[in-house]
Amino acid sequence: KTYIVIMAGGIGARFWPYSRRHKPKQFLDVLGEGRSLLQMTFDRFKEMASPDRFIVITYGKYLDQVKEQLPELDENQILCEPSRKNTATCIAYATYRIYSKDPDASLIITPADHLILEGEKFHQVMHKALRASQHGQRLVTIGIKPTRPETGYGYIQYVQEKNFDVLKVKTFTEKPDLELAKTFLKSGDFLWNSGIFIWKAESLISALKTYLPDTAEVFEDGLNSLNTSKEAEFIRNAYALVKNISIDFGVMEKSDQVYVIPADIGWSDLGSWQSLHDIRTKDPDGNVIDGNTILYDTKGSFIRLDNDKLVMVKGLENYLIVEENNVLLICPIDSEKEFRQFVADAKKKDSRYI
Ligand code: GDD
Ligand code: MG
Known part of the structure; x- marks a missing residue:
């Protein structure tokens, strides 16, 4: 069996x-x-x-x-x-x-x-x-x-x-x-x-x-x-x-x-965010967008919001912008190795953030 x-x-x-x-x-x-x-x-x-x-x-x-x-x-x-x-x-x-x-x-x-x-x-x-x-x-x-x-x-x-x-x-x-x-x-x-x-x-x-x-x-x-x-x-x-x-x-x-x-x-x-970016549908500049954005000169990025805030961005390449509940994170999209540190540091501030 x-x-x-x-x-x-x-x-x-x-x-x-x-x-x-x-x-x-x-x-x-x-x-x-x-x-x-x-x-x-x-x-x-x-x-x-x-x-x-x-x-x-x-x-x-x-x-x-x-x-x-x-x-x-x-x-x-x-x-x-x-x-x-x-x-x-x-x-x-x-x-x-x-x-x-x-x-x-x-x-x-x-x-x-x-x-x-x-x-x-x-x-x-x-x-x-x-x-x-x-x-x-x-x-x-x-x-x-x-x-x-x-x-x-x-x-x-x-x-x-x-x-x-x-x-x-x-x-x-x-x-x-x-x-x-x-x-x-x-x-x-x-x-x-x-x-x-x-x-x-x-x-x-x-x-x-x-x-x-x-x-x-x-x-x-x-x-x-x-x-x-x-x-x-x-x-x-x-x-x-x-x-x-x-x-x-x-x-x-x-x-x-x-x-x-x-x-x-x-x-x-x-x-990771990078791997999700790889498989998601992208705009002509290679951005994955979940939310309400106006972008200028922005490429290869991932922008994700859990609300209807308008995000305006100029001049970013290969970045992650993610807002979820009480945290907004902005970092290079290939920061995979640093996430454990990010989470640990956020926890030191307040465990509500993790
Ligand atoms: N129940 C339980 N308990 N599940 C766990 C635990 C645990 O302590 N630790 C991890 N998992 C689950 C994760 O939720 C995930 O679904 C799976 O086990 C694999 O754990 P990951 O922590 O994601 O492993 P990885 O991605 O670093 O590495 C493994 O997967 C790679 C491919 O995705 C390894 O098998 C690598 O060799 C492999 O290439
Ligand atoms: Mg895994």
């Missing part, structure tokens, strides 16, 4: 001030098409699994928003984390939870912050990945052809083999520095990790036992509590013990069981 696990507990700091702590980007309709990123993720898999095979794992405070946005799910399909311990922990929790009921389960793990334009192709790739994941203890990921030396992604080097579309991974490098990312891009042997993982529950558990044994031990000890009335208490204790690490650093970089399926599925990570 196949289960779809949607990871929806991030804070979306790089989308601040639109993405806020009480309502991060996965719950926002960032494309303005009437569905949030979480709902779009659910829709994408609806054809592949019935609603009772979905698990959404999120930070506890977001339970009500998940319930409201996905009324198709039963409350016990929404796993609430007491703190943020990153994706390795969140994947371990979801995997052990499913495994304790169905030891033969296969999982598709998906982030909630992606856009995939080619739905039909995407489904074909998922079916192929599920088939590939049944051999041995494979950890399968989907690889995307890189287009720029992005440092926010994982890079996958694979073994070139003719006539194979499931390729053995040679190296996995999570979030390289710019220098290394440029080298990877130039060499042409690398793919971006899409962040969508496909494996049998038992394969991941075996990888956790090898590469994150402390995490595995905590969950093994509580296996009998999962799916019972003791689950919440066990999870509170477990989360206090486990270390904060991503699946990419914790498992994917280390395992020799990683396979990649290269796929051209119109993928983008809606991780």
Whole structure:
């Protein structure tokens, strides 16, 4: 049986001030098409699994928003984390939870912050990945052809083999520095990790036992509590013990069981203002505009307001202007790296701003 696990507990700091702590980007309709990123993720898999095979794992405070946005799910399909311990922990929790009921389960793990334009192709790739994941203890990921030396992604080097579309991974490098990312891009042997993982529950558990044994031990000890009335208490204790690490650093970089399926599925990570700018419709000068503006000599910018204030701008290039509730942010649109600092500094002023 196949289960779809949607990871929806991030804070979306790089989308601040639109993405806020009480309502991060996965719950926002960032494309303005009437569905949030979480709902779009659910829709994408609806054809592949019935609603009772979905698990959404999120930070506890977001339970009500998940319930409201996905009324198709039963409350016990929404796993609430007491703190943020990153994706390795969140994947371990979801995997052990499913495994304790169905030891033969296969999982598709998906982030909630992606856009995939080619739905039909995407489904074909998922079916192929599920088939590939049944051999041995494979950890399968989907690889995307890189287009720029992005440092926010994982890079996958694979073994070139003719006539194979499931390729053995040679190296996995999570979030390289710019220098290394440029080298990877130039060499042409690398793919971006899409962040969508496909494996049998038992394969991941075996990888956790090898590469994150402390995490595995905590969950093994509580296996009998999962799916019972003791689950919440066990999870509170477990989360206090486990270390904060991503699946990419914790498992994917280390395992020799990683396979990649290269796929051209119109993928983008809606991780930042720049990435949203890339995919949105632009005016002839390359500006994305959500609001009431008069622009002169302004190019490549993103202007977004949550009210009907008139914004007049002259002489800006590649800038972001975003007003949301009590925050107005103006910065170069490629300031991605600085957002954590922005949010931290705003919080120091007053927590109402984050
Ligand atoms: N429940 C839960 N708990 N979800 C989390 C947590 C957590 O502690 N941390 C992150 N998430 C969710 C986010 O909401 C997002 O949907 C997904 O997990 C991935 O986390 P990100 O924080 O967005 O990861 P990333 O974008 O930096 O990197 C990953 O994705 C890239 C592609 O988008 C990695 O897998 C990279 O290798 C990959 O290239
Ligand atoms: Mg991301």
